[in-house]
Amino acid sequence: MRLYIYEHCPFCLRTRMIAGFKNLPIQYSIIMEGDSETPIHLVGKKVVVPILQKSDGQYMTESLDIVKYLDDLSPPYYAQGEVNTEIEAWIKKNSSLIFRLIVPRFTQSDFKEISTPEARQAFIERETASFGDLKQLYENSEPDIHAMNTSLTEIDSLIEHHEEMNITDFMIFPWLRSLSIVEGLIFPSHTKRYMNRIATAAKVNLLFDQAR
Ligand SMILES: N[C@@H](CCC(=O)N[C@@H](CS)C(=O)NCC(=O)O)C(=O)O
Incomplete structure (x- = not known):
């Protein structure tokens, strides 16, 4: 496959x-x-x-x-159950804030899909069409970083009580991994531990080393 x-x-x-x-x-x-x-x-x-x-x-x-x-191809199963409704609500409430923070930083970072000038320019144009001036968005991040730090304290207690791996992890972890590219965010302890645990189990990288 x-x-x-x-x-x-x-x-x-x-x-x-x-x-x-x-x-x-x-x-x-x-x-x-x-x-x-x-x-x-x-x-x-x-x-x-x-x-x-x-x-x-x-x-x-x-x-x-x-x-x-x-x-569903074979056990053990990981993506079963119902999405935790409180975590789902947190994602919904924070999604535009998350996009405003991650998109301008993604366009400046090192990913294979933007490893040529033409591809990076295509990415910038695609995201500018959805989010407007990315430079301005990046330069005016401070209030969004502040708001996100408050939101991260809210998700921390939800994550603390989310123990069994289920479909919820596929909803929340990708946003947390994305947010690891944002310099100035403070990931509370349960959230940080969760991010490291899932990244290791999934064999995917976090983006702290590219944070800007
Ligand atoms: N609902 C889709 C959304 C996927 C999606 O939005 N992919 C974006 C990248 S994050 C994409 O490929 N965009 C390319 C484009 O719009 O041309 C899914 O969950 O698979």
Whole structure:
């Protein structure tokens, strides 16, 4: 099987998590930003990543569908149960704040999908179309960092009481991993421990070393 991803993409991370937890023999292909030809070649139209090529050669999109499909292949299972409603509500409440913080930083960072000037420019243009002037967003981050630090203290007690691994982890961890690229955020102790534990089990990197 093969997963087509972007390294920065929080939705792709869900699929990398399940592959890592289960030690699945999956190959990765990083699609370059601005490359619409590869997905068109694979699935006949411009679709977003992640894309899974299954063993039977068929393609599948939508991160949560891919997670469920890979989880259901064999035990042990990781992505079962219901999403913790309080954690889900926290994500919903904070999602635009999270995007405002992570997007301008992603565009400045080192990911394979933006390792050429053309790809980085394509990424900047794609995100500018959704979020406006990224330089301004980055330079005016201070109030958002302050607000996010307050929000992180709220998620910490929810994470403290979230013990069993289930579908909730696929919802929250990718956002926390994304936020690890934001310099000035203070991750409370339960959250920090959780991030390290899941990153290790999933064999994915956190982004603290690229924080800006
Ligand atoms: N609902 C989709 C969302 C995936 C998604 O938004 N992927 C973004 C990257 S984070 C993408 O590929 N964007 C490329 C584009 O819009 O051209 C999923 O969960 O798989």
